[in-house]
Amino acid sequence: MERFLIGHFGIFDEDKQERDFREGFYGVEACMIDKEEDIDRLIKASHEENFNVCVHFPLRSGKWKFRDPQFMSNDMNNKKDSYEYVEEEITYICEKFDPHYILFHYPKPVILDPQVDWSNWRFADESEYVYDSEYTYDEFVCQTQELFKYLSTKAKELDFIPVLEFDALNKYVVENNILTELLDRYPSIRLCLDIARLHLQDIMDNNFDPYPIIEKYAKYAEVIHLSNGRLCDNRNNNHYPALPELKTSDGWADVRKYFRLINEYNKDYKVLFEHRSDKISDEQLENCYRWVEQLTNQY
Template identity: 50%
Template sequence: MIGQYGSYDFRKFERDFRKGFYGIEACLLQSEEDIFALKMAAQEHDFQIGIHFPLRNRGLVIRDALFLASDENERNQAFQSALEELEAIYRLGLRPAYILFHYPKPVILDDCVDWSKWHFSSPREYVYESEYAFEEFTQRSEELFVWMTERSRQYGFVPVLEFDALNRYVYASDALEELLKKYDLIRLCLDTGRLFLQEKRDPSFRSVPVMRKYAKYAEVIHLWNLQFGEGFIKLRYPVLPEQRQEDGWAPIAEYLQIIKEENPNAKIQFEHRSELVDDEELERCYHWVSEFLAEDPY
């Protein structure tokens, strides 16, 4: 898959999309014209649509729904805004294969980690672990899973939760895995760059075990690389086989091997900035990933 964020970019589609790709993940489209173009392209080229909530850019400071907020009014607002978005999507006739939401939101942060360089649009987007009990996390998460399951059956889409920053409630307990087993319509999105970035920021976090733990539940993999040295050197870079860990790149080959072993049917969404490479490098990116995950290139 490829992404279309902010607008439906015809030039990006012509350069990045390939025959045989599953589809396009769309997010924060600016206008009705962009949505119409996406719908028409899906019909013409026979691809599926995934939506990264929200589909439409409404100019909000916080784009994510704060489903796990401690404040009841904040939670109610999150569920209401998500429902309004679902109804609007289906009135438009898009019929997405999946709709993706960030999780957990608010993000639950380890008090001992320096999060100053993690991007947040507002302090309302996060809460520290010391202020948010494990029991509240499990209760609010199950409420979300119940709601998502009901909406999935009502509207006919796969609900996907994309990990934001994670604390030990997710990576050091089985609570989320138990919910994924109990509510098996709910799936995950694993973001390779985001997981590697947290490993570099959080000394308690290891991305490979998290990938191994949750890959089997993934509907979508957001695939991109970053090179981490003294700060960011390259961000949202297309994955290429020559990117070595000793040079500060994420262990993409190890991630892909886990995906191949645990969930070879997961959708690969190239969430990179393709303009950072030339046409030959972009083709090598596609070819390497396809060859790695399957016996035959796409």
């Protein structure tokens, strides 16, 4: 369990920390915290209880007009504002404490296949996506190269690991090798694979197969985001805990298969339980932890 993290979204919830965190866990991933005093309480707890704090960007909510920085926007004003926003926020973070990693959604805006029905994918607003018919491969390469160069420089300067979490995956990431080439060229930059996202895209997109994605990118993973989900109730039942009794025949992800494949390529990743633990009992939560511990150690 030394590779496990729990998440705090919006607030530092001390009741959740008491219930969900276990001695020996690696740490906490914090995201969109509303109040400065909650950030201070989280940092204080990390010192007292000796755990690491990681950031699911943004750490602070309400500091910008969009949910995520749109590094790769072809609107030059949005792009410029995004980089300035990130510069300010990561400077704040690294002056406040020493994050193990800072995670960003990638790419943003998300590049979508217009032939797929994305109505069940959760976007904050229309600014978060663009269709691939409006965004060329050359643009994608140029913008990604610029992002990698920037994050690599900031990682060295401020001593953190930049992590890119795949949002919906586009054909440029799936069919080409530019991303693996850049990950090899800039080894300080790592990835996050989200099992629930991969599963949902697998159901929604007939041309998408998540398992070759795991084979291609798992070795670059710093962290796995773990929850389960189904297309039929993704809007109101997302981030459901990954429990061993959930059946693929009922529409749930095959979590065993994902971990079995990830383990073939990577034995050092961390696991963030990105789930709504309030939806299950204490016994179910403990069973979840024990089961995932077994899955992560099966090579």
